[in-house]
Amino acid sequence: MSALEYSHKAGIVHRDIKPANVMFCEDSNTVKVMDFGIARAMADSSATMTQTQAVVGTAQYLSPEQARGETVDARSDLYSAACLLYEMLTGRPPFIGDSPVSVAYQHVREIPEPASTFNPDVSPALDSVLAKALQKNRADRFQDAAAFRRALRAARNGVAVPDLPAGEAPTDPNVTVPMPDRTVQATAYSLTGAKFLDDSPGGRLRTPQDATLGDDRALAAQPAPVYEPSEADELPLGLPHERERTPRQKSRRRTWIATLVIFTLLVLAGGGLWLYNMMNQPPPAVTKIQVPSVAALSESEALQLLYRAKLNPQLNRIPHDIIAKGSAIGTVPDAGTLMEPESKVTLNISDGPSSVKIPDNLPGRTEAAARDVLRQAGLVGAPTTTMANSSSVPAGIVITTKPAPGQTVAVGSTVELVVSTGKVAMPELRGLPKAEAEAALKNLGLAMQVREVENSEVEPER
Structure with a gap:
């Protein structure tokens, strides 16, 4: 590629790139391009590749434009170089036929099989480089040898040639690419095609005025544009300029x-x-919460206060001799303790005193009233009522209790009520003096009426 790039920059198209014209120098480890026998200057490439109705070049490496007998340029050499690369990778040229004509026809019409078809070691990236270099229309190929070389280097790293956008699809391979009109006469160079290199080691065409006698006289008769490489080393034919860094x-x-x-x-x-x-x-320190004071609050108020403080209260009912039943005694832990949110806190609720004193005001009450007082004090009245005679207590009134009023008992203890029948037992009065009998009856709340009767057994006044 470097040899072709140098040749093309000098304005020379080789036109016959094939294995026989490429030599590997083992001693210097370099590749040489030889046999410029049918090379042409690009300024003179308006002369077609047909010479006396014969195609110049080797059929298996001809570019489509060479096979059609059209003008050639640097891109024609790149096509032939791609055919050579194809053969190096697969061991066969892209197209094989029975005759040079059939091979030339395939160059114009047929699409070659990917190189990886014959050599599995060929990467898809290298296949894409060959596909672009073997395009039928030269406008769809690499536009200079430097671009071809860069694509090969990229393929070595696995980078494929990018696909063309939809608006830049390859053109019809049978459509001739229009070229600028050229008026250069090539009659004088129809035999060798390299005579213009005489006395021009810099690669410039001699002007008609400097031409010598012989075949150059025909060229002087018809002045033609002369190829002159520019100072900026621009590529001929207006091809885009690409250089190595x-x-x-x-x-x-x-x-x-x-x-x-x-x-x-x-x-x-x-x-x-x-x-x-x-x-x-470490995780950030959790903000702790102070346990609020709930003493003397009702059960519902204490629960609400603890929930609002983002604590989890657990109820515990215990007896208490001072704090009324249903009121909060306190918490465990105590109020003011710092706790983490949602911590469990035991809320102690008074269940009333553990022992209670039997009320003193039970005697003198009716049985029903006495049972109500016992219930309010946390005691239970016995299911059965004890009836007793009493001379001082009216019938249906509580005389006393068992245990007696004023005694201390456990909460929930059973207390027996003693209720008056309203009656008394008649005492034995026989043989008693009248005064004593009257006193005994009076003590029982009874009145005495005296009636005297004769009795031989009892003394008088008794």
Whole structure:
């Protein structure tokens, strides 16, 4: 590719690239392109590739435009070089036929099989390079040898030639690419095609005024445009200029890449360190809550206060001799203790005193009233009522209790009520003096009526 690039920049098209014209120098490990016998200057390439109705070049490496007898340019050599590369990879040229004519026809009409079909070691990237280099229309190929060489280097790294956008699909291979009109006469160079190189080692065409006698006289008779490489070393035929990067550019590119890689590694290392610290730092301290005071509050009020403080109260009912039943005694832990949110706190609720004193005001009450007083005091009246005679207590009134009023008993104890029948037992009065009998009856709340009767057994006044 470097040899073709140099030749094309000098304005020379080889026109016969094939294995026989490429030599490998083993001692210097270089490749040489030889036999410029049918080469033409690009300025003179308006002369077609047919000479006396015969095709010039080797059929298996002809470009489609050579096979059609059209004008050639640098891209024709690149097509032939692609055929040579194809054969190096597969061991056979892209097209094989019984005759040169059939092979030339395939160059114009047929699409070659991918090289990987014959050699599985050929990568898809290299297949894409060959596909572009073997396009039928030269406008769809690589436009210069430098572009071809860069594509091969990219394919070595697995980078394929990008597909053309939808609006830039390959043109019909049978459509002739229009070329600028040229008026150069090539009659004088129809035999060798290289006579213009005489006395022009720099690759310039001699002007008609400098032409010598002989075949050059025909060229002087008809002045023609002359190819002159520009100072900027532009490619002929208006092809896009592509050059390799200079060592300085490559060095700067490597420097920028190294800087970017180092910067990326530093960012990743910093991010990893930050993430490690975030994952391993101790959790933030939890804000603790002070247990509120609930003493003397009702059960519902104490529960609401603890819930609002984001604590989880657990009820515990215990007896208490002072605090009324249903009122809060306190909490465990005590009020003022710092706790974490949703911690469990025991709420002690008074279940009343553990022992109770039998009320003193039970005697003198009716049985029903006495039972109500016992229930309010946390005691239970016995199911059965004890009836007793009483001379001083009316019938149906409580005389006393068992245990007696004023005694202390356990909460829930049973208390027996003693209720008056309203009657008394008649005492034995016989043989008693009248005064004593009257006194005994009076003590029982009874009145005495005296009636005297005769009795031989009892003394008088008794």
